[in-house]
Amino acid sequence: MYASTTEQELKIKNLVEYFYSSVFPVYFSEEEISKFEKMNFLNILGKNELTGTLKESYQIISSLETLIFLIESNGLEKSKYQEMYERNVQILEELGFSFPFSYEQFLQKRDFGLETDSVYIKPSNQFIM
Template identity: 45%
Template sequence: MKVVFASTESQEEKIKELIDHFYSDIFPAYFTDGDIQKYERLKVLNTSKSHFEQFGTLKDAYQVIASLQTLIAILETKTLDGQYMETFYKNVSILKDYGFYFPFEYEQFEVSKLAKADEISLYTKPANQMLI
């Protein structure tokens, strides 16, 4: 007999939080607002009820969380070069295995960051909020 633990709500919330981080911090550093809107329409990293039903075990959910965290760590590095390429594609493959759409090539992030150095995005979270 094998005991398997189901994924938890807190894991599902963590996955949603990491995907929100992609849209508010990672994508604005690399792509224009128009591009990000297109990614939303294409359902890039979109979560649905069926995704969470696929995470039948704690291991499945943790693999998705670890893959998202690894991609974030890679894409937040100051100088993105070829040393992380293999790790990038391994984690993209894991996400695809769990039904997440992440249609990017490593090279897109190498080139895009240079072009977006000083632009401000509507997707970026504000540094502070004004109270009325």
């Protein structure tokens, strides 16, 4: 068996950050996302060091990428994609990544209103701070 590589760990970290900066803000409030961080969902705090194998790291990467695709493509309304979602959540949970979200939570985007100063949403223009 081979341990996960530095590149894999960086890829996982980037995917988790993408969830927090691009996926979660579309469906959850800033207060909720802050709670997710404190509860260490998706190991955002890095408390659980990855000591997995190459295979486990690839499973985490592919599961995160699949979940991102399913959520962003709005495909979760179809049962075959809901099953795919559930399977990938199960894989993450088995590998120590807490992802306690049901697919129903990603079916309807929230109304942003005037909330443009979120610390979680990346600015569309790097000159805006």
